[in-house]
Amino acid sequence: MNPAEFRQQVRQGGFHGPTAGHCGEFAQANLVILPQAQADDFLRFCLFNPRACPLLGIGEPGSWAVPQLGRDLDLRTDVPGYCVYRDGRLAQEVTSLEALWQEDFVTFAIGCSFSFEQMLQQAGIPLRHLEEGRNVSMYRTSIRNRPAGPFAGELVVSMRPMKAADAIRAIQITSRFPGIHGAPVHFGDPALIGIGDLGRPDFGDAVTILPGEVPVFWACGVTPQSALRGAGLPLAITHKPGHMLITDIPNATLAIF
Amino acid sequence: MNPAEFRQQVRQGGFHGPTAGHCGEFAQANLVILPQAQADDFLRFCLFNPRACPLLGIGEPGSWAVPQLGRDLDLRTDVPGYCVYRDGRLAQEVTSLEALWQEDFVTFAIGCSFSFEQMLQQAGIPLRHLEEGRNVSMYRTSIRNRPAGPFAGELVVSMRPMKAADAIRAIQITSRFPGIHGAPVHFGDPALIGIGDLGRPDFGDAVTILPGEVPVFWACGVTPQSALRGAGLPLAITHKPGHMLITDIPNATLAIF
Numbered sequence: 383m384n385p386a387e388f389r390q391q392v393r394q395g396g397f398h399g400p401t402a403g404h405c406g407e408f409a410q411a412n413l414v415i416l417p418q419a420q421a422d423d424f425l426r427f428c429l430f431n432p433r434a435c436p437l438l439g440i441g442e443p444g445s446w447a448v449p450q451l452g453r454d455l456d457l458r459t460d461v462p463g464y465c466v467y468r469d470g471r472l473a474q475e476v477t478s479l480e481a482l483w484q485e486d487f488v489t490f491a492i493g494c495s496f497s498f499e500q501m502l503q504q505a506g507i508p509l510r511h512l513e514e515g516r517n518v519s520m521y522r523t524s525i526r527n528r529p530a531g532p533f534a535g536e537l538v539v540s541m542r543p544m545k546a547a548d549a550i551r552a553i554q555i556t557s558r559f560p561g562i563h564g565a566p567v568h569f570g571d572p573a574l575i576g577i578g579d580l581g582r583p584d585f586g587d588a589v590t591i592l593p594g595e596v597p598v599f600w601a602c603g604v605t606p607q608s609a610l611r612g613a614g615l616p617l618a619i620t621h622k623p624g625h626m627l628i629t630d631i632p633n634a635t636l637a638i639f
Numbered sequence: 640m641n642p643a644e645f646r647q648q649v650r651q652g653g654f655h656g657p658t659a660g661h662c663g664e665f666a667q668a669n670l671v672i673l674p675q676a677q678a679d680d681f682l683r684f685c686l687f688n689p690r691a692c693p694l695l696g697i698g699e700p701g702s703w704a705v706p707q708l709g710r711d712l713d714l715r716t717d718v719p720g721y722c723v724y725r726d727g728r729l730a731q732e733v734t735s736l737e738a739l740w741q742e743d744f745v746t747f748a749i750g751c752s753f754s755f756e757q758m759l760q761q762a763g764i765p766l767r768h769l770e771e772g773r774n775v776s777m778y779r780t781s782i783r784n785r786p787a788g789p790f791a792g793e794l795v796v797s798m799r800p801m802k803a804a805d806a807i808r809a810i811q812i813t814s815r816f817p818g819i820h821g822a823p824v825h826f827g828d829p830a831l832i833g834i835g836d837l838g839r840p841d842f843g844d845a846v847t848i849l850p851g852e853v854p855v856f857w858a859c860g861v862t863p864q865s866a867l868r869g870a871g872l873p874l875a876i877t878h879k880p881g882h883m884l885i886t887d888i889p890n891a892t893l894a895i896f
Binding site: 547553556565568588594596639 | 781806810821831851
């Protein structure tokens with residue numbers, strides 16, 4: 383099934399699950415939908431924090447079609463789950479935005495680590511959370527985002543334990559993909575970036591770290607969602623965690639060299 | 640002073656010191672000179688172990704000129720110091736090979752980390768051994784070289800302590816330069832590659848490792864010298880440690896992207 387066919391299936395109500403493992407060669411995206419009044423500040427926030435918020439696409443105000451992300455795309459229906467935030471709190475989970483869509487909505491599509499995980503696997507680098515059938519471990523850090531308007535907060539990172547030689551290879555591979563978070567921001571001692579206990583992630587699941595492995599930390603797309611909640615906007619919409627927008631963009635085309 | 644002028648000065652007896660810091664924009668090279676009878680095996684050894692033995696140039700048998708390394712080069716006189724090994728043991732240190740040159744000598748020029756250290760410094764990454772005015776720390780590891788003929792032994796690595804964020808940047812930078820050892824082979828726990836005590840290097844000097852820093856290990860040009868000694872050849876010549884051949888090759892041209 384290609385991305386357009388997958389999105390059609392979602393649109394017709396035939397799929398509401400997590401998107402991991404679907405259309406693996408195509409980029410999946412984090413979604414943030416905001417009224418235009420806050421969109422300029424959020425755009426600046428993304429540009430100020432590009433490792434956490436690499437922009438794959440931006441919609442025109444009011445438009446649910448974003449041709450650069452996918453042909454025949456309908457952002458109101460083509461994502462398997464949405465979270466609606468009111469005053470910074472999760473108010474509702476829905477599978478369609480048709481009843482909620484506003485003429486001033488601006489959509490931001492932000493790169494997702496699912497894409498680089500495919501590249502790591504193709505390079506023979508084991509990914510523990512996939513081996514263990516869990517979600518990737520994610521942690522709040524003490525690294526402050528560069529603020530823009532109401533958007534601030536701290537960087538959230540995802541963590542993958544690896545042998546050092548695999549980590550070096552993973553740094554090489556992910557450096558080629560700044561559009562999907564790029565190189566790691568840290569490895570080794572988690573306390574140096576304000577993480578107290580790797581066994582207790584703030585999001586996702588804990589995974590086993592074997593002797594001789596080091597934790598490697600990448601900037602994570604939960605960062606903008608966290609900043610969004612912190613901003614306490616009257617209305618904001620995101621994808622439901624793990625339920626991503628599948629774009630027509632082949633991961634391989636996002637390599638900068 | 641450009642490399643040709645520097646080599647002229649060496650040739651005329653005006654310079655016999657270590658070459659670190661001279662002609663910084665040009666590649667310096669480790670030198671191995673062997674009778675042709677052993678040269679084929681040594682070439683295979685280099686090709687089998689490219690991270691330790693990246694070849695910048697190979698001379699024609701009997702020739703002390705290697706145009707790909709430098710115009711007007713005379714390998715007999717243009718290096719500030721040479722070590723002459725007989726039966727695997729250091730027999731003599733000389734400043735000229737004119738009396739020793741043989742018609743069957745083949746010269747191998749192997750990339751040197753001096754080149755990538757310049758790139759790291761330009762990127763603002765502190766190098767402790769330079770800050771402390773010492774030689775870089777080097778260690779024998781338990782990583783076995785892929786043998787060829789009489790050449791075998793274990794990988795020797797150089798170590799530079801860095802913060803993780805600097806190490807990630809250093810991995811990106813050195814990955815561009817496979818001709819000068821390329822990316823690190825390991826970071827973190829030295830015991831995983833058979834190093835017992837970072838405070839007691841096998842070659843060079845110990846350096847301070849600060850809290851929050853990790854040791855980062857690169858394959859080192861001492862590896863082929865060590866393999867050479869282990870081979871116990873009747874006759875072999877190398878540069879004197881730290882007294883390198885300065886080539887006409889700008890470091891920047893060695894970047895693969």
